[in-house]
Amino acid sequence: MSDTAFIEIRNAAKSFGAFEVLKDINLTVDRGQIVAIIGPSGSGKSTLLRAINELDPLTSGEVWLEGVQINRKLPHRQYEKHVNQVRQDIGMVFQHFNLFPHLTVRGNITLAPKMLKGLSTDEANKLAEEQLAKVGLSEKIDEYPSRLSGGQKQRVAIARALAMRPKVMLFDEATSALDPELVEEVNLVMKQLAEEHMTMIIVTHEMDFAASVCDRVLFMDQGVVVEEGPPEVIFQSPENERTRNFLRKHLARANGQA
Amino acid sequence: MDIDLILRVYPFFLEAALVTLELALLTTILGLTCGSLGAAARMSRSRILRLIGATYVSIFRGTPALIQVFILYFGGPQVGIQLDSFAAGTIALGVNIGAYMTETIRGAIQSVDKGQTEAARTLGMSRWETMRKVVLPQAMRMMIRPLGVNINALIKGTALVAPISVIELTYTAQRFIGSTYKPFEMFLLAGLIYMAIIYVTGQGIAWLDRKARIT
Numbered sequence: 001m002s003d004t005a006f007i008e009i010r011n012a013a014k015s016f017g018a019f020e021v022l023k024d025i026n027l028t029v030d031r032g033q034i035v036a037i038i039g040p041s042g043s044g045k046s047t048l049l050r051a052i053n054e055l056d057p058l059t060s061g062e063v064w065l066e067g068v069q070i071n072r073k074l075p076h077r078q079y080e081k082h083v084n085q086v087r088q089d090i091g092m093v094f095q096h097f098n099l100f101p102h103l104t105v106r107g108n109i110t111l112a113p114k115m116l117k118g119l120s121t122d123e124a125n126k127l128a129e130e131q132l133a134k135v136g137l138s139e140k141i142d143e144y145p146s147r148l149s150g151g152q153k154q155r156v157a158i159a160r161a162l163a164m165r166p167k168v169m170l171f172d173e174a175t176s177a178l179d180p181e182l183v184e185e186v187n188l189v190m191k192q193l194a195e196e197h198m199t200m201i202i203v204t205h206e207m208d209f210a211a212s213v214c215d216r217v218l219f220m221d222q223g224v225v226v227e228e229g230p231p232e233v234i235f236q237s238p239e240n241e242r243t244r245n246f247l248r249k250h251l252a253r254a255n256g257q258a
Numbered sequence: 259m260d261i262d263l264i265l266r267v268y269p270f271f272l273e274a275a276l277v278t279l280e281l282a283l284l285t286t287i288l289g290l291t292c293g294s295l296g297a298a299a300r301m302s303r304s305r306i307l308r309l310i311g312a313t314y315v316s317i318f319r320g321t322p323a324l325i326q327v328f329i330l331y332f333g334g335p336q337v338g339i340q341l342d343s344f345a346a347g348t349i350a351l352g353v354n355i356g357a358y359m360t361e362t363i364r365g366a367i368q369s370v371d372k373g374q375t376e377a378a379r380t381l382g383m384s385r386w387e388t389m390r391k392v393v394l395p396q397a398m399r400m401m402i403r404p405l406g407v408n409i410n411a412l413i414k415g416t417a418l419v420a421p422i423s424v425i426e427l428t429y430t431a432q433r434f435i436g437s438t439y440k441p442f443e444m445f446l447l448a449g450l451i452y453m454a455i456i457y458v459t460g461q462g463i464a465w466l467d468r469k470a471r472i473t
Binding site: 053055076080084085087088090091092094096098099100101102111112115116157160161164 | 382385
């Protein structure tokens with residue numbers, strides 16, 4: 001592994017039966033870098049993201065974070081222990097928020113830090129307040145998720161992930177399930193994280209957001225990285241025909257909606 | 259209809275109803291225990307445990323509860339299991355309803371959105387921590403009503419121990435018919451008491467269900 005690589009994915013491949021979702025993908029992300037993954041649905045971008053924290057383990061290939069191999073082959077018990085440990089360093093935000101509906105916002109944020117990091121109730125409460133202030137939802141601390149809007153839910157989900165003090169954040173179409181008017185508040189929180197140099201890998205359909213926030217953009221199609229580069233190159237002068245096609249169609253659809 | 263007779267015998271029926279209640283309560287406890295273990299087995303990572311769980315469910319749901327009661331009470335002594343009728347009845351009915359509860363509990367657990375487990379695991383929580391703190395609290399709320407259906411069935415099912423002479427409601431009705439020759443009054447009285455028990459239990463379960471709703 002190279003000296004600067006913070007996250008390194010080597011020869012990643014995954015198949016479901018005969019269907020190859022990922023084909024020999026290599027990706028290096030430096031500390032503080034923000035990478036967007038774009039591509040048509042079914043291109044494997046979410047699967048790649050979910051392979052990073054072993055939610056969808058690879059069929060072959062390696063995933064490394066800060067010199068630790070995440071997808072080590074270990075006997076079941078040791079594997080579980082290992083994975084539970086490394087996942088604490090990898091925050092993840094989902095399309096459908098996945099807040100715990102039986103817990104308040106406070107409970108959602110403090111559950112894992114109390115259980116896994118041994119924080120006292122006072123410490124955990126302080127942490128929840130800090131993280132909520134960061135996403136601008138301090139006043140919602142004692143609400144249940146069902147009382148929040150989609151945008152607020154997603155901001156709480158981000159606060160919940162941040163409360164574990166992860167080294168990297170993965171966003172899996174974090175704004176795709178939101179009403180258009182709620183997208184911006186979530187994007188703002190993500191931009192703020194970018195300014196704080198959080199390492200982020202973002203699977204998204206929002207090209208404007210990717211262009212304005214990310215250092216690098218990967219275009220994936222049919223399980224391979226077709227093209228990657230800085231956003232100004234990918235969005236303005238893509239070299240590959242498939243990238244151009246995808247962006248043209250996507251742009252047409254986006255304009256059609258507006 | 260012989261109202262006088264009903265007024266004379268009903269204290270004996272109430273006493274028998276206590277036995278029915280006792281049976282129902284013990285059966286529920288045993289059923290919930292078997293149901294929890296059964297559900298855990300059916301969802302286990304181990305293929306053998308899953309097979310054991312599935313076999314348990316198909317045997318006890320696939321044969322009449324009355325046969326299960328008879329096998330344990332009459333057939334038990336032949337293989338060295340000597341139980342009095344109350345114990346045999348309770349065990350047979352409890353293990354029987356446990357098979358139904360296995361499926362109820364498993365269904366409720368599996369109906370919790372997969373995203374919940376993913377979110378918890380992503381934070382670093384183990385399988386067990388996720389089950390205990392995230393999945394079960396949600397599944398419990400969802401299983402109250404269907405477990406209520408199981409409990410309703412098991413209360414009525416306690417009548418199946420009358421043939422092995424447990425002195426509960428149905429047996430008592432039959433015994434009084436032997437001396438009074440008034441089956442209509444006797445079975446009607448027993449039926450009304452069953453109904454009262456079912457009604458009160460149903461209200462209790464509905465109350466629990468309301469209390470458990472997530473705000």
